[in-house]
Amino acid sequence: MQRRLIPCLLICLLSCCDLRGQNPQQTARWTIRLLHCVDNVPAVYDTLAYSNASGNRYAVCRIQYFISRITLHARGTEVPAGEPQHYADSGLSPTLLWQTDVPAGRYDSLSFTFGLSPELNQSYIFRNPPENLMFWPEALGGGYHCMKLDLKYINRNGQIAHFNCHLGNGQEKNPDGQVTGRVGNHFRVTLPLQLTAEAGKTAETRLVMRIEKWFDAVHRIDFNRFERGIMDNLDAMRLFRENGRQVFDILTL
Amino acid sequence: MKGLSLRWIRGVVAGMSAATMAAAVCAYDHAPAPPPPEPYRINIPFFPDGLNIPADNPMTVEGIALGRHLFYDGRLSGRTHPDSLMSCATCHRQEHAFECGFHHPVYKNGRPHGLTGQPAPHAMLPLFNLLWNNEGYMWNGRIHESNQQLGAPQYNVPAEPPYHHRNIESFVWMAIVAPHEMDGRIDRTVCAIRNAGLYQPMFRKAFGSDTVNIDRISKAIAQFVRSLVSFDSKFDRFMAGRATLTASELNGLQLFTTETGDCFHCHGSPAVPLWTTNAFMNNAKDIDFNEAGDRYSVTGNPRDKGAYRVPSLRNIAYTAPYMHDGRFATLKETLQFYNSGLQRSPYVHPLMINMNHGGAHLSNQELADLEAFLLTLSDTTFVTSPSFANPRPDDAFFTR
Ligand SMILES: [Cu+2]
Numbered sequence: 001m002q003r004r005l006i007p008c009l010l011i012c013l014l015s016c017c018d019l020r021g022q023n024p025q026q027t028a029r030w031t032i033r034l035l036h037c038v039d040n041v042p043a044v045y046d047t048l049a050y051s052n053a054s055g056n057r058y059a060v061c062r063i064q065y066f067i068s069r070i071t072l073h074a075r076g077t078e079v080p081a082g083e084p085q086h087y088a089d090s091g092l093s094p095t096l097l098w099q100t101d102v103p104a105g106r107y108d109s110l111s112f113t114f115g116l117s118p119e120l121n122q123s124y125i126f127r128n129p130p131e132n133l134m135f136w137p138e139a140l141g142g143g144y145h146c147m148k149l150d151l152k153y154i155n156r157n158g159q160i161a162h163f164n165c166h167l168g169n170g171q172e173k174n175p176d177g178q179v180t181g182r183v184g185n186h187f188r189v190t191l192p193l194q195l196t197a198e199a200g201k202t203a204e205t206r207l208v209m210r211i212e213k214w215f216d217a218v219h220r221i222d223f224n225r226f227e228r229g230i231m232d233n234l235d236a237m238r239l240f241r242e243n244g245r246q247v248f249d250i251l252t253l
Numbered sequence: 254m255k256g257l258s259l260r261w262i263r264g265v266v267a268g269m270s271a272a273t274m275a276a277a278v279c280a281y282d283h284a285p286a287p288p289p290p291e292p293y294r295i296n297i298p299f300f301p302d303g304l305n306i307p308a309d310n311p312m313t314v315e316g317i318a319l320g321r322h323l324f325y326d327g328r329l330s331g332r333t334h335p336d337s338l339m340s341c342a343t344c345h346r347q348e349h350a351f352e353c354g355f356h357h358p359v360y361k362n363g364r365p366h367g368l369t370g371q372p373a374p375h376a377m378l379p380l381f382n383l384l385w386n387n388e389g390y391m392w393n394g395r396i397h398e399s400n401q402q403l404g405a406p407q408y409n410v411p412a413e414p415p416y417h418h419r420n421i422e423s424f425v426w427m428a429i430v431a432p433h434e435m436d437g438r439i440d441r442t443v444c445a446i447r448n449a450g451l452y453q454p455m456f457r458k459a460f461g462s463d464t465v466n467i468d469r470i471s472k473a474i475a476q477f478v479r480s481l482v483s484f485d486s487k488f489d490r491f492m493a494g495r496a497t498l499t500a501s502e503l504n505g506l507q508l509f510t511t512e513t514g515d516c517f518h519c520h521g522s523p524a525v526p527l528w529t530t531n532a533f534m535n536n537a538k539d540i541d542f543n544e545a546g547d548r549y550s551v552t553g554n555p556r557d558k559g560a561y562r563v564p565s566l567r568n569i570a571y572t573a574p575y576m577h578d579g580r581f582a583t584l585k586e587t588l589q590f591y592n593s594g595l596q597r598s599p600y601v602h603p604l605m606i607n608m609n610h611g612g613a614h615l616s617n618q619e620l621a622d623l624e625a626f627l628l629t630l631s632d633t634t635f636v637t638s639p640s641f642a643n644p645r646p647d648d649a650f651f652t653r
Contacts, residue, residue, distance in 0.1 A: 150603035
């Protein structure tokens with residue numbers, strides 16, 4: 001009996017080292033805490049306290065967005081985590097904490113789709129608020145907003161103006177204005193991670209959105225150029241999408 | 254969109270604990286307890302799941318029937334003289350989606366006043382689809398489950414549980430005592446209803462015994478108000494593939510749901526068929542905000558200054574005048590305001606992007622199309638349904 005027990009214990013101890021050795025029954029709780037920062041400090045909302053790279057003085061009023069197909073990676077193995085999509089809203093604190101059970105083990109990266117991945121982004125799939133309020137009009141391509149980031153800024157006339165940084169499906173049109181194609185402005189984000197999820201315990205990852213990077217990561221945005229928003233502007237949404245690939249970081253404690 | 258069918262959800266409203274209720278009231282009665290009331294099953298269209306029904310007041314067929322009578326009974330004012338009758342229906346008229354209507358014979362320009370002549374401090378809000386409002390009632394959302402306030406000491410309403418400020422039940426006792434409404438006393442109302450001679454069997458069926466009290470009166474009326482569901486407008490039928498829209502209506506929909514008109518972010522869309530987000534927003538009507546009843550008065554958050562409920566656009570054609578203070582008499586005036594009358598201030602909700610230019614600046618034809626679309630949200634079935642009408646139109650107490 002004892003002779004059998006020792007190898008079993010050895011196998012258990014060894015299997016803790018990475019995901020492939022894990023007993024799939026052994027799960028850990030994994031929490032993602034969503035944080036929103038501007039210039040490396042937590043965002044303070046509704047104050048015209050920030051300046052972007054173009055020199056626009058601006059305030060962040062609120063951020064609402066989807067992330068979907070959250071996946072943990074361990075040495076090339078993918079572990080889909082939790083519900084297919086998650087809605088985050090700076091005004092609803094419960095949405096800023098996302099939890100799921102994952103197989104215990106060590107993970108080396110995290111990936112997710114910013115916005116809803118195409119197979120999820122179908123009009124009318126959400127019947128309940130707040131998700132259904134993210135509706136993206138059929139006339140603009142249908143589905144749901146990837147993000148509503150609502151700002152105020154001081155425009156070139158020195159007046160308070162509004163800027164809605166809303167990202168969702170774009171539509172390509174021919175010279176006659178007929179729709180010829182759809183451009184999903186969702187994008188995949190992959191971030192390195194050192195996560196050890198121990199069976200029966202909770203591991204936490206802090207995922208931070210650096211809001212200012214939406215305006216300067218690749219393309220420098222002057223709010224005056226787009227004036228009030230980007231929602232029905234294919235080119236503007238592309239610029240934001242390309243900036244958006246760099247807005248997320250894992251915050252190491 | 255045209256081929257999309259409106260999914261009808263047969264929702265089952267939580268069954269009541271009839272046995273508990275019967276046991277609680279049998280101490281008052283010697284007669285045998287009646288059969289338990291029948292849970293009210295409601296056909297919910299393509300609406301959200303979250304119904305705002307307090308755990309202690311499940312909807313029942315009998316409760317709604319009683320509430321409908323009380324809603325229309327002028328003795329709710331606690332008086333029986335013909336000049337002193339007032340009921341909920343005095344101002345909340347079915348043909349106006351349970352507002353008073355702009356051309357009311359007594360309340361000129363849709364501005365109601367109480368029995369003493371004191372005007373209401375705000376324009377009316379209609380009564381429909383309140384089941385799906387979990388954000389708080391009234392223009393500022395003060396009536397909300399989180400509200401701990403009890404009673405109204407200035408009107409001798411005691412700080413006891415029936416007199417909470419949390420849900421539709423609250424409006425009943427508030428209407429009785431408010432000087433700009435019935436200006437009455439709760440004990441007199443209970444007495445008038447008790448002495449009316451027709452209610453005891455209805456209370457028995459709804460609540461298990463003959464006992465008439467303000468708690469039961471409030472609960473029954475709240476049940477009836479929750480049963481007021483509007484889901485059969487022309488646009489609903491269009492979404493279900495049972496109606497077609499004209500070119501003008503379709504263009505109006507297009508303007509409504511794109512950045513051109515930019516109405517949908519706040520007022521909803523085909524995917525938000527309540528046609529409101531039930532949020533509170535400052536919609537750029539003014540520059541100074543000193544009104545005591547705004548959202549700021551509830552939250553204390555400066556961002557809520559001058560913010561009021563975003564009303565549903567369902568049945569909007571029936572509910573003039575518009576805005577919290579009723580400043581616009583017609584839909585055209587209201588659309589003109591959004592077209593060119595927006596005022597710039599730091600408190601305007603960030604979603605109001607047309608504030609940057611003072612409005613949407615649509616052409617007259619586009620405004621006409623937008624209005625044509627809004628009229629497709631009128632639910633004639635709702636405003637004519639016999640289920641919601643005065644149950645005793647020939648009874649003098651019920652004619653007000
Ligand atoms: Cu948008």
